[in-house]
Amino acid sequence: xxxHVSTPIKVMKAIRELYDSRSLPxxxxxxxYIYYEDSIYDGKPYFLPIVVLRxxxxxxxxxxxxxxxCDYQRxxxxxxxxxxxxxxxxxxxWALKHLKPNERFPYVHIASSGSTLDSKEIxxxxxVKLLKLAxxxxxxxxxxxxxxxxxxxxxxxxxxxENFNGxxxxxxxxxxxxxxxxxxxxxxxxxxxxxxxxxEALIKRNIEFFSYVLLGKPFLTVKEDVExxxxxxxxxxxxxxxxxLMVANLQPNTLTHWLWKRDMYDVPSLWxxxxxxxLLEPEERGKVAVKxxxxxxxxxxxxxASCGKCTSTIRNALVGFNFTADFNVLESVSDICDCKRxxxxxxxxxxxxxxxxxxxxxxxxxxxxxxx
Amino acid sequence: MNVEWELPRKVMKLFRSRYPFQSSMLNTDLxxxxxxxxxxxxxxxxxxxxxxxxxxxxxxxxxxxxxxCNFQSISAYDHTIxxxxxxxxxxxxxKKLTSHFxxxxxxLTSSGxxxxxxxxxxxxxxxxxxxxxxxxxEVLSTESRPExxxxxxxxxxxxxxxNGxxxxxxxxxxxxxxxxxxxxxxxxxxxxxxQAVDILKKHDITFHSYILLGKPFLSTYEDIEDxxxxxxxxxxxxxxxxxxxxxxQAHTLVHWLWERNMYALPxxxxxLRVLEDLTPTERSKVWIKGIDKDMPPAIAYAMNCEECxxxxxxxxxxxxxxxxxxxxxxxxxxxxxxxxWEKTLEEPSERNEKxxxxxxxxxxxxxxxxxx
Numbered sequence: 001x002x003x004h005v006s007t008p009i010k011v012m013k014a015i016r017e018l019y020d021s022r023s024l025p026x027x028x029x030x031x032x033y034i035y036y037e038d039s040i041y042d043g044k045p046y047f048l049p050i051v052v053l054r055x056x057x058x059x060x061x062x063x064x065x066x067x068x069x070c071d072y073q074r075x076x077x078x079x080x081x082x083x084x085x086x087x088x089x090x091x092x093x094w095a096l097k098h099l100k101p102n103e104r105f106p107y108v109h110i111a112s113s114g115s116t117l118d119s120k121e122i123x124x125x126x127x128v129k130l131l132k133l134a135x136x137x138x139x140x141x142x143x144x145x146x147x148x149x150x151x152x153x154x155x156x157x158x159x160x161x162e163n164f165n166g167x168x169x170x171x172x173x174x175x176x177x178x179x180x181x182x183x184x185x186x187x188x189x190x191x192x193x194x195x196x197x198x199x200e201a202l203i204k205r206n207i208e209f210f211s212y213v214l215l216g217k218p219f220l221t222v223k224e225d226v227e228x229x230x231x232x233x234x235x236x237x238x239x240x241x242x243x244x245l246m247v248a249n250l251q252p253n254t255l256t257h258w259l260w261k262r263d264m265y266d267v268p269s270l271w272x273x274x275x276x277x278x279l280l281e282p283e284e285r286g287k288v289a290v291k292x293x294x295x296x297x298x299x300x301x302x303x304x305a306s307c308g309k310c311t312s313t314i315r316n317a318l319v320g321f322n323f324t325a326d327f328n329v330l331e332s333v334s335d336i337c338d339c340k341r342x343x344x345x346x347x348x349x350x351x352x353x354x355x356x357x358x359x360x361x362x363x364x365x366x367x368x369x370x371x372x
Numbered sequence: 373m374n375v376e377w378e379l380p381r382k383v384m385k386l387f388r389s390r391y392p393f394q395s396s397m398l399n400t401d402l403x404x405x406x407x408x409x410x411x412x413x414x415x416x417x418x419x420x421x422x423x424x425x426x427x428x429x430x431x432x433x434x435x436x437x438x439x440x441c442n443f444q445s446i447s448a449y450d451h452t453i454x455x456x457x458x459x460x461x462x463x464x465x466x467k468k469l470t471s472h473f474x475x476x477x478x479x480l481t482s483s484g485x486x487x488x489x490x491x492x493x494x495x496x497x498x499x500x501x502x503x504x505x506x507x508x509x510e511v512l513s514t515e516s517r518p519e520x521x522x523x524x525x526x527x528x529x530x531x532x533x534x535n536g537x538x539x540x541x542x543x544x545x546x547x548x549x550x551x552x553x554x555x556x557x558x559x560x561x562x563x564x565x566x567q568a569v570d571i572l573k574k575h576d577i578t579f580h581s582y583i584l585l586g587k588p589f590l591s592t593y594e595d596i597e598d599x600x601x602x603x604x605x606x607x608x609x610x611x612x613x614x615x616x617x618x619x620x621q622a623h624t625l626v627h628w629l630w631e632r633n634m635y636a637l638p639x640x641x642x643x644l645r646v647l648e649d650l651t652p653t654e655r656s657k658v659w660i661k662g663i664d665k666d667m668p669p670a671i672a673y674a675m676n677c678e679e680c681x682x683x684x685x686x687x688x689x690x691x692x693x694x695x696x697x698x699x700x701x702x703x704x705x706x707x708x709x710x711x712x713w714e715k716t717l718e719e720p721s722e723r724n725e726k727x728x729x730x731x732x733x734x735x736x737x738x739x740x741x742x743x744x
Contacts, residue, residue, distance in 0.1 A: 034706075035679075035683065036683045036702070036703055036706060038686050038690060044696060044698065045690055045694045045696045045698065045699050046698075046699070046702070047683070047687070047699055047702040047703055104701065104702050105702065294682050294686070295682045295683065299678075308669075309669075312664045312665045313406070313407045313418070313665065316409050316664070316689045316693075317409075317418060319686045319689050319690060319693075320409060320416045320418075320689065320690070320693040320694075321416075323690045323693060323694050323696075323699070324416050324693065324694060326415060326416050328415060328416065328417075329416040329417070329418060329693070331473065332417070332418045332473055332475070333407065333418050334472070335468075335471070335472045335473070336405075336407060336418075
């Protein structure tokens with residue numbers, strides 16, 4: 001089989017069809033998800049509330065089948081679920097009323113079911129309402145996330161700046177700085193030059209950005225995965241941003257889940273996350289946090305772990321790192337468990353075939369089994 | 373009311389005879405080690421806890437042991453243990469802990485009371501202190517029942533052979549004699565605790581109390597109030613308070629009650645309420661432990677609901693690491709499941725001795741009826 005540029009898209013569309021008939025969890029269009037991430041704000045430990053609005057699904061899910069580890073559609077208005085502008089505003093009001101930003105949460109991250117800056121998800125009218133509402137209730141820093149192509153729309157950026165008198169922090173799912181990996185291992189659907197242009201647009205306006213970098217990409221060896229994450233973090237930092245290392249968890253109804261069921265994939269070990277940080281310079285580490293290893297929306301099938309004996313200690317050390325940026329806490333757990341030796345062996349494994357050959361073979365099998 | 377003070381001891385002994393503990397073969401040259409989140413010299417610190425396998429706690433042998441404790445599982449229960457075995461364990465632990473990093477703060481204890489000469493004899497104690505001093509330990513934390521603290525000779529040996537800080541942890545559990553006896557079967561009175569604390573002060577040794585949250589037979593409200601009183605007693609005597617949330621251990625009366633729907637683990641909300649009700653000065657002396665790991669590993673740990681357990685758990689981990697109460701305040705009402713927990717606070721607010729004694733009678737009858 002020749003690895004064609006359209007292969008990941010075809011596969012992802014087939015995967016989505018496979019799961020299309022599943023029943024979706026109960027869903028109230030007037031409320032949304034809120035969860036809290038261990039973070040730092042203003043130099044102090046901070047729980048960052050992540051508000052996930054129920055909107056129309058990610059544009060890339062509809063067009064290109066979506067990313068192969070993502071099941072965000074479970075929170076979106078899909079199938080017979082409809083959503084209108086007033087619903088989304090109600091959700092934001094509900095969330096902000098609950099959070100009371102002026103008392104406890106000056107920094108709030110508000111995500112939609114795909115890209116906050118996609119006007120199909122959040123119209124101009126809703127965006128302005130959200131911004132004004134946030135400002136009114138005391139939000140000082142407004143976090144959001146979007147695919148990079150929507151940052152190229154200067155009107156949307158103008159709207160943001162005109163209607164909110166505070167700081168922004170924009171998250172972009174870069175996942176990998178490598179074009180081949182981003183395309184074939186994630187099916188991300190954008191090129192690095194789009195990311196670069198988006199970042200330039202933000203920097204020109206003095207808007208902070210951070211990249212989501214995926215750890216636990218399918219088809220890669222442990223070493224390739226770790227090294228790619230390190231390179232991608234450095235890429236984001238070089239461009240003037242921050243980085244969130246997203247430790248893959250296993251979401252149902254995804255290609256990673258399909259692969260996992262066939263022993264072709266599993267989420268990474270927590271040791272891999274520690275190794276990524278070890279490989280970074282101290283000043284780089286200060287700009288990185290590690291996420292998704294213990295909570296996520298929607299709830300995954302399982303999270304990354306190490307072994308039964310040490311997972312809790314390692315997870316807690318990661319929480320401590322996220323709250324303090326003190327690498328000492330991770331360094332001091334790096335020798336606590338014998339299971340690390342097994343992981344080291346996996347890390348040292350060198351495959352005979354090249355990455356391209358391995359990806360090609362994997363897609364051949366996937367295509368065969370999916371009858372594509 | 374005529375209170376039969378020996379009742380818990382009778383029940384625990386009956387429990388031990390009905391459910392004799394079968395020890396698995398264990399390597400008497402290897403100690404148990406686990407790690408807890410802490411803060412040392414104002415920085416996050418992962419504290420190693422080394423539990424030496426020694427003879428089983430004397431109180432377990434003479435009084436049936438505490439209602440929630442399964443420490444006998446990691447002791448040399450039916451094995452003979454030599455001085456050489458114990459020294460081998462210490463050497464092994466120190467080699468493991470200090471080959472990559474300095475770990476200046478160490479918790480090292482035995483399977484019952486470190487100061488009980490039947491567990492650690494005088495010669496062994498001196499040798500252990502020599503080894504840890506050689507390994508640059510600056511702060512040594514250990515554990516003992518108060519009656520062994522009254523032996524001043526032991527304290528002098530400690531002081532003469534270790535010039536760093538020493539803190540002795542005492543399982544006070546509750547400052548109330550009735551609760552300590554009937555809910556925990558602890559086997560000592562507040563008076564013994566107070567005497568132990570006085571003697572420690574004389575020898576320039578600090579102390580910390582273990583205080584149980586989630587005591588059987590108490591309502592949520594009684595449990596929290598008792599915990600607060602016990603913390604305050606500890607602090608007023610110059611100690612540090614380690615609040616330990618009960619986790620579910622095999623071979624315990626708590627487990628027996630849990631199987632019969634007569635006991636439920638505390639909610640994490642209870643731990644937050646304890647912190648909330650303390651003054652900032654009191655709070656700064658309180659740590660929350662037992663929420664996610666223990667030795668031996670527990671069957672289950674305290675939780676909230678599926679949606680918020682991870683967040684509230686991380687807040688408590690963050691508290692132990694950063695000592696910043698702001699993160700606790702941020703999530704103090706992060707989930708609707710708190711409403712259900714608050715309802716449990718409305719249960720009997722007066723400690724009801726009659727209720728507890730009646731429960732004991734039921735337990736006693738049921739156990740007696742069970743055939744061996």
